[in-house]
Structure formats: structure tokens, C-alpha cells
Amino acid sequence: MDDARAAVIALLLSAVLTLAVVPASVAGTQTAQETLTVDKDGSADYRSIQAAVDAADSGDTVEVRPGTYYEEVRINENISLVAPDRAILDGSRFVNGTGVTVAGPAEPTVTGFTVRNYRFGVMANGTNGDWTVSNTTVIAADVGVYAPNSSGNWTIEDAAVASTTYSGVFARETSGDWTIRDTRFVAVGGDGADVRRSSGDWAVAAVVVDRSGADGVDASGTTGDWTVQNTEVRRSDTGVKAIDSDGDWTVTDLTVRRSDTGLVTAFSGGAWTLENATLETRDIGVFSARTTGAWTIQNTIIESRQQGIHAVKTNASWTVSESTVSVTAEQNAIGVDARSASEGWSLENVTIDSPDIKVAE
The missing domain is CATH 2.160.20.10 (Single-stranded right-handed beta-helix, Pectin lyase-like)
Known part of the structure; x- marks a missing residue:
């Protein structure tokens, strides 16, 4: 056997012996x-x-x-x-x-x-x-x-x-x-x-x-x-309810039909954004009371029997824009009720429609 051939055989034997003693946990860890x-x-x-x-x-x-x-x-x-x-x-x-x-x-x-x-x-x-x-x-x-x-x-x-x-x-x-x-x-x-x-x-x-x-x-x-x-x-x-909540809410493309109320929150501290929504409700479109977060409502249609937006005793700014509020009750109908609100209100390009509407701000 020449020296070159002997060297190759020795190398192969060394590799085989090395693989033989490698633990299974190292040689292959995945099943x-x-x-x-x-x-x-x-x-x-x-x-x-x-x-x-x-x-x-x-x-x-x-x-x-x-x-x-x-x-x-x-x-x-x-x-x-x-x-x-x-x-x-x-x-x-x-x-x-x-x-x-x-x-x-x-x-x-x-x-x-x-x-x-x-x-x-x-x-x-x-x-x-x-x-x-x-x-x-x-x-x-x-x-x-x-x-x-x-x-x-x-x-x-x-x-x-x-x-x-x-x-x-x-x-x-x-x-x-x-x-x-x-x-x-x-x-x-x-x-x-x-x-x-x-x-x-x-x-x-x-x-x-x-x-x-x-x-x-x-x-x-x-x-x-x-x-x-x-x-x-x-x-x-109700479509969405969040009483006594503190997180921020982003609600887009919400549709509520043939329900009592579209969105309800009270005693809450987070900011709310409602956009591109359609709320067709029996009683109130948006009900908010004693909240401290800022509100934005835009590109929204509210059709309700009693109140479009009820926002009594809120304590943050409100912006309602590019929206329509329709209230159908013949008596005590309120499009936007913001009595006792302590921060500013902004209504921009908002249509409020009702046979006997009262807007309280």
C-alpha cells in the first residue's frame, strides 16, 4: 500500500470513529x-x-x-x-x-x-x-x-x-x-x-x-x-359597550342596525375615535356620560328614535365632523345633547335632522 492511499484510508477511519462517538443530542437535535x-x-x-x-x-x-x-x-x-x-x-x-x-x-x-x-x-x-x-x-x-x-x-x-x-x-x-x-x-x-x-x-x-x-x-x-x-x-x-373602561378606542366601519343603542360608554377615561360608522338604533346612537377622554366622530351616519349623541357631563373635547344625525321621535327628540359638558365642542359640517329637534350644547 503506497503512502498516499494509506493516508486517505486513515482519514476516512478517523471520520467514522468521530461520528461514532458524537452524542445523538449533538449529531441530530430535531425530530x-x-x-x-x-x-x-x-x-x-x-x-x-x-x-x-x-x-x-x-x-x-x-x-x-x-x-x-x-x-x-x-x-x-x-x-x-x-x-x-x-x-x-x-x-x-x-x-x-x-x-x-x-x-x-x-x-x-x-x-x-x-x-x-x-x-x-x-x-x-x-x-x-x-x-x-x-x-x-x-x-x-x-x-x-x-x-x-x-x-x-x-x-x-x-x-x-x-x-x-x-x-x-x-x-x-x-x-x-x-x-x-x-x-x-x-x-x-x-x-x-x-x-x-x-x-x-x-x-x-x-x-x-x-x-x-x-x-x-x-x-x-x-x-x-x-x-x-x-x-x-x-x-x-348595544353594538359596543365599554362602561368604566380606561383604554383608547378606535372604531372604524362599525354598523349597528335594529338595536337599542349603537355605542355606550360611561365613567371611562380613554380617548375615542368613531369614523365611517352607520348607527341605526331604536333609542340612542352614541351614549357617553361622565367620561374624561377626548372624542372624535367623523364620516358617520346616526339614525335614532330618541337621541343621536348623548354626551352629558363629559370632561374632554369633542369633535364631530362630516356626519349626519337624524332623530325621528315627535317629542323630546335631541340630536346632540351635551349638557354639563366641561370642555369645548366642535361641530363641523354636521347635519342634524328631526321634526322636532333640540340641540343642547
Whole structure:
């Protein structure tokens, strides 16, 4: 054997021996992500969703084939639970059951399910992960999504909640910066979203609430900054309510129809901006009392029976511009009621229309 060939063989042997003694934790630290399939007829990896979820590792996908699954599913890992061709979770065999429970710090994505006949469609009580529920419908539950005391930046999107006993989303005392978008709440017994006494900064966008037993969004007692965009509330008590709140609010493209009041706030300290809104209400378009934040209303149409804007005993500047206020009651109709307001008012290019209108400033 010549010297050059011997040197090459020695080098190869050295490399092999080096790889042989490298710990597995160093040689390869990542586990390949897997897709675990579920079909109740036995043709997939698992017959039950929970069995597949229990076997999945963080980063894996559990893919559920069409069918009706009578299960309660609990997720403890950062997995994707998906039903590409739609699957049904049915809780009719449980007493006070929960369709999907997200636990602790888990950050799963749940997509493509119809969840029906549970006490809670999705429960994420006290979680601190950034979970997501998308393209999912919850029907005939006590509460659609139950997520009080959560601190994660969770997301509900492209979803629907219908025919609930109480609220569509119940998320009181949360502290995360969560988002609800592209979601419909129909025939919910309580609020579309009940998020009272919460402190995060939130966004509600492209949401429809139709026939709620209370309000579209109730954010009373909150301290976070809110953004509401392109949202419609029909046949409810109030479109947006924020009693005793301190955050700043930006509300754009809000439509409220066939409801008692469009927007309600009192004893609040944040600044409010309402623009490009249409409020067609039975009683009052905008109700504000004993507030200390500045107000801006612009490019807004208010059609109400009793009062267009009620702003009694407010303590900050108000600007109303490029807007129309119509009040239809034959007696005691007030377009803009700003009695006892302690700061300046500005009405710019505002049309106030009523058969017997009284503007108090």
C-alpha cells in the first residue's frame, strides 16, 4: 500500500470513529414532524382523535378525516389539529362536555371542525399560549369559546358560533393581545364577545353579531386599547359597550342596525375615535356620560328614535365632523345633547335632522 492511499484510508477511519462517538443530542437535535391520520373506520393511523393527539409530539399534525366523532379532545402540545374535509365533534353523549380543551402553555392550531352539543365548544381557561381556532363552527353549546383568565395572544378567525345559551366568546379578565376576525355570532344568548375586566390590547375585525341576547361586544371594566374594524351588530341591545373602561378606542366601519343603542360608554377615561360608522338604533346612537377622554366622530351616519349623541357631563373635547344625525321621535327628540359638558365642542359640517329637534350644547 503506497503512502498516499494509506493516508486517505486513515482519514476516512478517523471520520467514522468521530461520528461514532458524537452524542445523538449533538449529531441530530430535531425530530422530523409527522402527520398522524384519524378515521373512525380503522383505515387510518388511529380511530380516535384523542389517541392521535396523545401520540403526537410538538410540531406534528393530526389530520382528521370526515365523520362524526363523539369525543372530548384535550390538547397539551403545540400541534396542528386539522380536518381538511370537515369533521364533526359531537358532545351529545356527554353531560357538560367540552369539545376541545387547550391546556396551559400549549399553542395548538385547531382548523376545519364543526363542534356541536357541548357545554363549551372550545375551552382555554387560564391558558398562556398563543393558540388559534380557525375555520371552525360551534353550534348548540352553552358558550362557543370559553377563555377567561388567559394571557396568551390567541386568535379566533374565519369561524362561526351559533345557537348558544350564553355568550359566543366568554373571555373575561384576559391580559393577552388577542384577535377575533372574520367571525360570525348568530343567535347567541348573551354577548357576541364578553371580555369584561380585561387588560390586553385587542382587535375585533370583520365580525358580525346577529341576534345576541345582550351586546355585540361588552368590554366594560377594561384597561387595554381596543380596535374595532368593519364590524356589524344587528338585533342586539348595544353594538359596543365599554362602561368604566380606561383604554383608547378606535372604531372604524362599525354598523349597528335594529338595536337599542349603537355605542355606550360611561365613567371611562380613554380617548375615542368613531369614523365611517352607520348607527341605526331604536333609542340612542352614541351614549357617553361622565367620561374624561377626548372624542372624535367623523364620516358617520346616526339614525335614532330618541337621541343621536348623548354626551352629558363629559370632561374632554369633542369633535364631530362630516356626519349626519337624524332623530325621528315627535317629542323630546335631541340630536346632540351635551349638557354639563366641561370642555369645548366642535361641530363641523354636521347635519342634524328631526321634526322636532333640540340641540343642547
